[in-house]
Amino acid sequence: MRRTNTFVVRPRSEQDTELLHELLDASASLWNELTFERRQQYFDGNSIWDTADYRKQYVGVLGSATAQQLIRKSKSVWKSFFSLKEKGERCSPPGYWGNEEDGRTLRTYIRNDQYTLELGDRSRLEIPVGKELKAKYGLGHTERLRLEVAGVLKWDGKQSRLELYYDESSNQFRAFQPVTVNDSRLDTPLASHEAALDIGANNLVACTTTTGQQYLYEGHNLFDQFRETTREIARLQSKLREGRFSSNRIRHLYRQRTRRRDHAQNTLVRDLLERLYRDGVSTVYVGDLTDVLETHWLVRANEKTHNFWAFRAFIDRLACTAEEFGITVEVRSEAWTSQTCPNCGSTTDTIRQQHTLTCSCGFEGHADLVASESFLRRQTDVPRPMARPVRFEWDSHDWLESPRSHRPKEVLTDRSIHG
Secondary structure, three states: OEEEEEEEEEEOOHHHHHHHHHHHHHHHHHHHHHHHHHHHHHHOOOOOOOOOOHHHHHHHHHOHHHHHHHHHHHHHHHHHHHHHHHOOOOOOOOOOOOOOOOOOOOEEEEOOOOOEEEOOOOOEEEEOOOHHHHHHHOOOOOOOEEEEEEOOOOOOOEEOOEEEEEEOOOOEEEEEEEEEOOHHHOOOOOOOEEEEEEEOOOEEEEEEEOOOOEEEEEOHHHHHHHHHHHHHHHHHHHOOOOOOOOOHHHHHHHHHHHHHHHHHHHHHHHHHHHHHHHOOEEEEEEEOOHHHHHHOOOHHHHHHHHHHOOHHHHHHHHHHHHHHOOOEEEEEOOOOHHHOOOOOOOOOOEEEEOOEEEEOOOOEEEHHHHHHHHHHHHHOOOOOOOOOOEEEEEOOOOEEEOOOOOOOHHHHOOHHHHO
């Protein structure tokens, strides 16, 4: 069984920090260059597999093995894309790891036999770097970059490829280490339940589980903050001299906007999955937002779904974090679930007004929660939710339960279930 350890890594000096930043930035450059070439070949109708030798171009900075791992990761992502297309599912070609204006994603992948992770009183991680970086930062010919490890690793087993990235929102370097563990060592609760997520433009995530529980993560304040920054960027751009397209202030706002969004999404993912884990959920269905993007024609809705949501990044983080808990994530079409009445099943006699879905049969309910319920019902048999939905609001740091989600006292005091 595969499980994933997550932990923070800390450079031991400012020089090590600069070295690590340079290593991750070079990884992003390799990824973006290779992605650009393959996208061009794809849109021109040519084979995407015949590309320049990026391993040789970046071996001096990354080392041969790490450069090759990035190329293999790219190949794997493109194969997944073609596999989805063959199944008739709507999907987009693999994208870039950001740019200078929006904030580049700093990430790399290190082969399982190329890094050493030692645990104890002085836990440490050692990773390889290329000859050029060794010479620039004074590392010996056979020396590797040594990083401190913070946190306790939950899983012990055969290690796989390590993912190392820079979390700009917390100003920390983090690592994901998938390991293969013996099934007899698993300590998850009885996991036989399922959950479905509806990703919306106003409420970020509405979730319904087969236990009858519902969760709602509200996004109004978060998106208003995002949009306010977007307007300020537009204002500053309008004042630029002719021929100029950006400035230090504009680039800073782009990065700040991206950091805030990513921090909120990452925190949401972990908070939700911890709750689903305690509820005994083993499978999470998430709607393919492609259908939503095609039907949301209003400027404000498009801004939310296209720019703010970063849907693919959210799904990647959801799947990666779910792996830590042994939860499977499956992307399924959610077409018509937001117009389906859970009471009579009609899709033609329902009316959606802002957050409410009503039906001629007499049903009235929260539109996003109803959509997640209908989406889950499409995948499996599920009773109508019994408990009141738990609502969460973002306070710039954590998702806190809203005063509007009052639940019965006996439920509120059952911390083993609701955390």
